[in-house]
């Protein structure tokens with residue numbers, strides 16, 4: 001079964017109402033392949049989710065950037081999966097490296113969050129990736145396998161999971177992984193899923209790449225067989241995000 005190309009835009013902790021309205025206008029006017037060819041999801045900060053959802057074209061969807069690990073309650077400052085469901089937000093990003101590294105989210109905590117969000121009916125973009133130090137030490141695969149294992153141990157149904165490989169050294173640095181580097185890790189991750197989940201999960205789960213993706217480098221990355229799309233940070237706040245969405249055509253024509 002063909003894996004539908006997936007392009008996520010992670011707006012991180014950026015934007016004002018006016019700025020985000022402008023970005024949404026650009027997206028709404030963009031000529032992109034149909035939703036049979038590419039799935040597009042943008043992820044504004046929590047406070048702008050209802051606004052963006054209400055203004056965004058119906059073939060694009062919204063995602064939160066995080067949610068609490070269990071049912072809501074006395075957890076000041078957190079937003080629960082139930083609240084996202086209540087607002088009709090279909091997706092959530094979990095385990096982004098900025099949360100793993102700055103907020104000390106462990107593999108187990110991330111795995112618990114993924115499992116809880118899925119159980120509430122959310123679809124999850126689950127992020128994994130190594131630091132520069134870990135890559136230079138030759139432990140890239142050990143690191144991403146351990147991060148994926150903590151998810152796989154808690155999740156049996158992968159149909160609502162997109163796995164995002166985001167090498168930390170490539171995030172916001174302008175230092176994109178080469179297409180060969182991305183393909184190598186995506187291939188190994190798929191092999192890991194084959195060995196540790198089921199062949200069907202390995203074949204159908206989309207593994208997307210994130211880290212300095214731009215209008216200029218997306219086509220070459222998209223051409224790699226195990227790159228099923230992107231999670232884009234900086235460039236998703238710019239008109240070039242439309243070009244990145246269009247790179248889905250590379251797959252269609254492959």
Ligand SMILES: O=C[C@H](O)COP(=O)(O)O
Nearest residue numbers: 010171172211212233234
């Ligand atoms: O979630 C997105 C990634 O952190 C990539 O960010 P970037 O495209 O700004 O490098």
